[in-house]
Amino acid sequence: MQASVIVFPGSNCDRDVAVAIKNITGRMPEMVWHGDAEVSKTDIIILPGGFSYGDYLRSGAMAAHSPIMKDIIAKAKHGTPVLGICNGFQILTETGLLPGLLMPNASLKFICRNVNLRVERTDTIFTNRYEHRGVITIPIANHDGNYFADDDTLAELEDNDRVAFRYVGEKGELEDRHNPNGSRNNIAGIYNKRGNILGLMPHPERLVEQILGGCDGRLMFESLLEALH
Amino acid sequence: MKATIRITLKNGVLDPQGKAIQNALGSLGFDGIENVRQGKLIELHLAQSDPEKAGAEITEMCEKLLANTVIENYSFELDEQG
Numbered sequence: 031m032q033a034s035v036i037v038f039p040g041s042n043c044d045r046d047v048a049v050a051i052k053n054i055t056g057r058m059p060e061m062v063w064h065g066d067a068e069v070s071k072t073d074i075i076i077l078p079g080g081f082s083y084g085d086y087l088r089s090g091a092m093a094a095h096s097p098i099m100k101d102i103i104a105k106a107k108h109g110t111p112v113l114g115i116c117n118g119f120q121i122l123t124e125t126g127l128l129p130g131l132l133m134p135n136a137s138l139k140f141i142c143r144n145v146n147l148r149v150e151r152t153d154t155i156f157t158n159r160y161e162h163r164g165v166i167t168i169p170i171a172n173h174d175g176n177y178f179a180d181d182d183t184l185a186e187l188e189d190n191d192r193v194a195f196r197y198v199g200e201k202g203e204l205e206d207r208h209n210p211n212g213s214r215n216n217i218a219g220i221y222n223k224r225g226n227i228l229g230l231m232p233h234p235e236r237l238v239e240q241i242l243g244g245c246d247g248r249l250m251f252e253s254l255l256e257a258l259h
Numbered sequence: 260m261k262a263t264i265r266i267t268l269k270n271g272v273l274d275p276q277g278k279a280i281q282n283a284l285g286s287l288g289f290d291g292i293e294n295v296r297q298g299k300l301i302e303l304h305l306a307q308s309d310p311e312k313a314g315a316e317i318t319e320m321c322e323k324l325l326a327n328t329v330i331e332n333y334s335f336e337l338d339e340q341g
Contacts, residue, residue, distance in 0.1 A: 091324065133272075133273075137275070
């Protein structure tokens with residue numbers, strides 16, 4: 031699996047995700063500068079976490095118009111897998127590749143801690159190694175993680191099984207008190223209609239070795255390796 | 260020409276920053292504030308002197324970048340003397 035990690039000014043999880051992928055797949059991803067015109071042939075494009083352009087105007091708003099994004103949008107529409115983590119998710123919503131957007135957390139606080147997530151689907155390239163409806167622990171680290179979409183969009187996501195992960199309790203309880211940031215329907219991540227694009231606020235690349243506190247994030251990269259070889 | 264663009268949250272979209280401002284004003288003794296909504300104001304100076312063309316340009320800027328119409332409304336005023 032050859033991955034490409036896009037580097038924006040202000041990305042700060044680009045190396046973490048590159049190291050995670052290298053250790054799991056044995057191949058170092060290509061690091062692609064946002065000012066480039068094209069991503070060379072790749073099996074998956076990763077938009078990493080960080081604070082591209084200092085979150086000016088809105089999180090991800092500037093990066094969505096970086097030169098490289100034209101090519102990424104075209105490739106994504108043709109089916110190239112795209113994974114957007116945290117700021118990457120924000121960028122994907124700003125490009126319109128994923129619906130809705132990420133608003134400031136309801137508490138107005140930066141939240142950096144582990145959360146429990148329920149894996150809503152395991153029939154995707156991103157999650158085939160997880161247990162269906164299993165609960166996993168992955169950290170979040172953001173100020174704007176509050177997923178918002180209007181009622182119609184939300185219904186469309188729910189009816190078409192496009193929610194990837196939800197914030198839940200330890201045993202999978204879907205309750206408001208386990209929602210860290212006010213996200214509608216406790217949504218932590220969503221897919222596009224075709225299922226080749228995933229955006230999520232939690233950081234799977236931060237939990238890929240026991241020494242980091244757990245391996246629940248590792249399974250996402252193992253899933254991708256399984257699907258994309 | 261000067262354009263003043265106002266970007267506001269749509270009705271029904273929660274505004275935690277507005278809420279925090281309302282609470283802070285309340286704690287300063289400003290009673291009777293029923294609601295606070297926070298938005299953005301952007302000023303632009305354009306070389307374009309035709310108001311109709313300038314308006315069309317600003318609309319496109321708002322749709323493409325300045326506002327996210329999922330949650331925000333925008334409006335603008337043009338000042339030909341500005």
